[in-house]
Each structure stands twice: as structure tokens, then as C-alpha cells.
Amino acid sequence: MKLFDEQSFLHQLSIDCVIFGYKDAELKVLISRIKMKRSFWALPGGFIKHEESIDQAAKRILEERTGLKDIYLEQYRVFGEPNRINHEVFEGLTSLRDEWAEQIMLDEASLQWLAKRFVSIGYYALVDINKMHPRKSELDDSVDWYNVKQLPALIMDHNEMVTQALETLRLNLDRKLIAFNLLPDTFTMKEVQELYEAIYDKPFARNNFQKKILDLNVLERLEKKFTGAANKAPYLYRFQQ
Amino acid sequence: MKLFDEQSFLHQLSIDCVIFGYKDAELKVLISRIKMKRSFWALPGGFIKHEESIDQAAKRILEERTGLKDIYLEQYRVFGEPNRINHEVFEGLTSLRDEWAEQIMLDEASLQWLAKRFVSIGYYALVDINKMHPRKSELDDSVDWYNVKQLPALIMDHNEMVTQALETLRLNLDRKLIAFNLLPDTFTMKEVQELYEAIYDKPFARNNFQKKILDLNVLERLEKKFTGAANKAPYLYRFQQ
DNA sequence: ACAAAAGTGTTGACTATACACCCATGG
DNA sequence: CCATGGGTGTATAGTCAACACTTTTGT
Numbered sequence: 001m002k003l004f005d006e007q008s009f010l011h012q013l014s015i016d017c018v019i020f021g022y023k024d025a026e027l028k029v030l031i032s033r034i035k036m037k038r039s040f041w042a043l044p045g046g047f048i049k050h051e052e053s054i055d056q057a058a059k060r061i062l063e064e065r066t067g068l069k070d071i072y073l074e075q076y077r078v079f080g081e082p083n084r085i086n087h088e089v090f091e092g093l094t095s096l097r098d099e100w101a102e103q104i105m106l107d108e109a110s111l112q113w114l115a116k117r118f119v120s121i122g123y124y125a126l127v128d129i130n131k132m133h134p135r136k137s138e139l140d141d142s143v144d145w146y147n148v149k150q151l152p153a154l155i156m157d158h159n160e161m162v163t164q165a166l167e168t169l170r171l172n173l174d175r176k177l178i179a180f181n182l183l184p185d186t187f188t189m190k191e192v193q194e195l196y197e198a199i200y201d202k203p204f205a206r207n208n209f210q211k212k213i214l215d216l217n218v219l220e221r222l223e224k225k226f227t228g229a230a231n232k233a234p235y236l237y238r239f240q241q
Numbered sequence: 242m243k244l245f246d247e248q249s250f251l252h253q254l255s256i257d258c259v260i261f262g263y264k265d266a267e268l269k270v271l272i273s274r275i276k277m278k279r280s281f282w283a284l285p286g287g288f289i290k291h292e293e294s295i296d297q298a299a300k301r302i303l304e305e306r307t308g309l310k311d312i313y314l315e316q317y318r319v320f321g322e323p324n325r326i327n328h329e330v331f332e333g334l335t336s337l338r339d340e341w342a343e344q345i346m347l348d349e350a351s352l353q354w355l356a357k358r359f360v361s362i363g364y365y366a367l368v369d370i371n372k373m374h375p376r377k378s379e380l381d382d383s384v385d386w387y388n389v390k391q392l393p394a395l396i397m398d399h400n401e402m403v404t405q406a407l408e409t410l411r412l413n414l415d416r417k418l419i420a421f422n423l424l425p426d427t428f429t430m431k432e433v434q435e436l437y438e439a440i441y442d443k444p445f446a447r448n449n450f451q452k453k454i455l456d457l458n459v460l461e462r463l464e465k466k467f468t469g470a471a472n473k474a475p476y477l478y479r480f481q482q
Numbered sequence: 483a484c485a486a487a488a489g490t491g492t493t494g495a496c497t498a499t500a501c502a503c504c505c506a507t508g509g
Numbered sequence: 510c511c512a513t514g515g516g517t518g519t520a521t522a523g524t525c526a527a528c529a530c531t532t533t534t535g536t
Contacts, residue, residue, distance in 0.1 A: 010252075010253055010254075010358075010360065011251075011252050011253065012251050012252065012254070013251075013253070013254055013360060048321070048360070050323070050358065051323050052323055053321055053322045053323050054319060054321030054360060055321070075318070075319055077316070078295060078316055078319055078362050080289070080294055080295030080296070080362075081294045082291070082292050082293055082294050117251075117291065119251065119254060119289070119295060121319050121321075188488095189488085189489090190487090190488085205526065205527070205528095206487095206488085206489095207488095207489080207490075207491090207526095207527090207528090208525070208526060208527080210488090210489075210490090211490090211525095212525090224533095226534085227534095228534095228535075229486075229487080229534075229535075230484090230485070230486060230487090230534055230535035230536055231485080231486045231487040231488070231533070231534055231535080232486085232487055232488040232489075232532060232533035232534055233487095233488080233533070233534065234487080234488060234489090235488085235489090429515090430515085430516090431514090431515080446499070446500075447514095447515085447516095448499095448500090448501090448515095448516080448517070448518090449498070449499060449500080451515090451516075451517085452498095452517090453498090465506095467507085468507095469507095469508075470507075470508075470513075470514075471507055471508040471509060471511095471512070471513060471514085472506075472507055472508080472512080472513040472514035472515065473505060473506040473507060473513085473514060473515040473516075474506070474507065474514095474515080475514085475515060475516090476515090476516090
């Protein structure tokens, strides 16, 4: 099995995905730790097959890492500085070459292919964190969720990619009604509010927030959710539109 | 002189520019007519050199066509369907090969390079139409301004690229205060209003429009402009921020 | 009965829009 | 002095944020 089949993919063009999830009142991003002597952290990414569209490629990459089909994703920006060359990982790969070469996972041509400058198309995705189980790719040591406010130092410009993805998410959140992709099928209004507060990193007034969200006319009110707490039970809602 | 030096540019990646201008109360787009037996219309575009960033490449392409440095431009979307192959123009080129081959403008390798699928990064630009003189590239028969509402049928997905550029322009216009890039150095409030009406394709109320624009606090009021018409002379404004 | 948290109503400030009026200009 | 078009003020409606109050729940 070959990792980078330089025949199958467009050259010098990649896709990197900022996969957002939400848990414990924190907005999280899925980050790979790359399998090397020294650890590198990076956004999940991949390449574009000759016969597939860039959107299909992004979907395939997301499915490989999340196991989910039909997740919300959107391209938001291209990163194309000429120095976007992955020196760190490339040198790590080179040092592993002998070991891996035996498994025919990395030949000279693949290394040459990887060593070049890459223009990367940034996608961001919104997933229900409970529905998915992160899957490691062959290169990954681990794949984990990190609080978007406490990310490790990522390779190349990947930290900047996250920052710009978050900016785009904030701009699009209300306009495109996409916040609910981060929540389970049913949720309370308080959960929606805490999600918004995590995304915008600022508090919202409870009553006004409820009004604003209900005025969107995209939520169906279901039965109440009795938690056993000594207070009024909140309604559950379901997104529909 | 060689047109497509397949050694100099990234493979299968292009840049196409939607260059907006404004004249005679119409929003216009710069369109090339390609030099062939049958005419093809296309957005000005180009390729990315190995050592330059995508933004630099877009600037270079714009300068080649407009003669202007420092014009406002912004990437807005990537177009990456797998069928983005320029069959029409490619076949036109093939038929011209013998003629051009004598001038060493088009060799077999360049043709192979051009015949492939291209992923294209869409940029839009805003220029003061009076400051620039459209320049033809070697492939162009002519370069002309077309009303954005009356474009000819362009090659591939270029009509869709214009539509999406216009949508992005509308979303960003107030947020990024970029409308004034389309106007000369000094202008009247009526000219600003007519520009907005051309961009959004809808009328604005005169008095409220003036209030809204002045409240942006980015215009400096200059002397009055006496046109000789039998009415109150409007003020001239200059953008400053 | 009480504390805690959810739901809803009311107020005042701000903004957007429609209407009205006045003013400068050249014939 | 009049027609034309530019500048500005005001009233109304609509939106947004702060505060207050009521309701439900389990102890």
C-alpha cells in the first residue's frame, strides 16, 4: 500500500480541513499528531484525485477522518504563499524512509512529490462531536479534539488557517444557519446559547438570545427535558429547515 | 517568446480575475475575446509562477491587463470541478499550432500542459475605469468592458464565476468599504448612489442614502461642483481612510 | 416554602425608512 | 421667478439590548 501515489493526485495542490466540534461548552478543532520521532501537529488534510472535484475530495478526506458522510463543509480560503513547503515533516519522512521503504509505503518519487511547495484550499466543517469517532490515517499517531483557544503549535501556517476558519464561521453563522450542525439532534436553548458563546467568545443575554433564535423560525419545540434538577424543565428543540 | 512555459508555472492551477469597473451608471466586467477563427470570450486569467504567492500572481495578471499597480483585489472562491477542461480553446489552439509553431509560441509540451484539467482560484478586482487602458495579452483579440447584466456566453464556468464574484462583492461592499475603489478620486454623492444602485440592481432613497454614506465617516467633503446646470451644485467628496 | 433556572413581557435606545421642506443655481 | 436637482430635518416603524417579573421544578 502506497501513501502518496503521485500518479493519482493533482500536483502541489492540497486540501486542509478545520473540523469544528462542540463539547463541554467548548468549541473544538480536530488535530492530528503525526507519527515521527518528534511530534508534529497538523490539520487533517489530503490531496485531490484527478477525476474528482475539490468538494468531493474534501468530503472524502473528512469521511476518512470522521467516518461521517453528509457533514456540513465549505471552502473558505486558499493559502498560497510560495514558502508553503512542509520542511519539518518532509525531513521527518526522509529519516523514516528506510524503515518505510520496506513496506513500499514511500518511494523516491513520492518523496519528491511531497517536498514541493503546496497551495492549499482551506475547508471548514461542522460536526456533531458525539456522532463521530476520529480515525487515524496511516501517518497519524493520534487524532484528538483541542479547544480552539488552546491549540498546540501546528505545522506551517495551520494555526493561521484555524484563525481564518473561525472568522469565516462567525461571519456565516447566522446568515447560513449552520450552528445546529454542531449540536445533537435535540437540544435545549441553553445549549444553543453556550455554543454561540463558545464560538464568539463573548456572553449573550439569555432572554434576548432566546427571542433571536426563535425568530429564525427554524426550530421545532418538542417535549420538556426533565433533568431531575430543582428547577423549571427546559424545552427540547429540533432543527428543521 | 513562449506563451505557456510549462516549466515556470504550477501545473493545473490557474487564476481568473473578475475585474469590475463602473461607467455610465453601469457595473462592468473586463472580458477578453480570444484570438481564434471562432471567437471565445473569457475572463482575464493566468498562471502561478513557482516562486510567487497566489496573491502576487493575481496582482501580476491584473497589472498585465490593466497597467495598474495597487488595485483592490481579493480571492473569493475556488472552482474545481473535474470537467474544468478548456476543450473549446484547446482545440482552437491545436488548429493554430502549425502557424504559431513557427514563432515558437506553442510547442507540444505547452499544448499538453494546457489540455489538462485546471483548478482555478477566483479573484475579483475593483478599478477606476478611467485610470486604466485595457491591454491585450498575446492571445487576446480584444479586451472590452461589458455590462455585468449583459455578458456574452463565456467559456467553461466563467459566467458562474462572475455571478459568484458579484454576490461576494455585494456581501463585502459595506463591511469592507470598497465601493470607492470603483470611483474617481473625487465624486458627488449622486455618483456614489448610482454606483450602489448598479451593484445591487435596486434603487436607494436619496436622503437616507446620503445619511448612511456620510455616517461611515470615510468621506471628506470638498468644494462644490458647478456643472452649469440650473440647480443647486452638489458637493464633491474624496475617500479617505 | 424555597432556591434555582426557564420562560416571557416591558421599556428605552438606537436604526432604518418614508415624507416633507428648504436652498442654490441658471435660464 | 421658476424649474430643477441637492441638502437636510422630522416623524414613524422596526429592531436590539437591558431590566423586571412570572412560572416550573425538586427538595
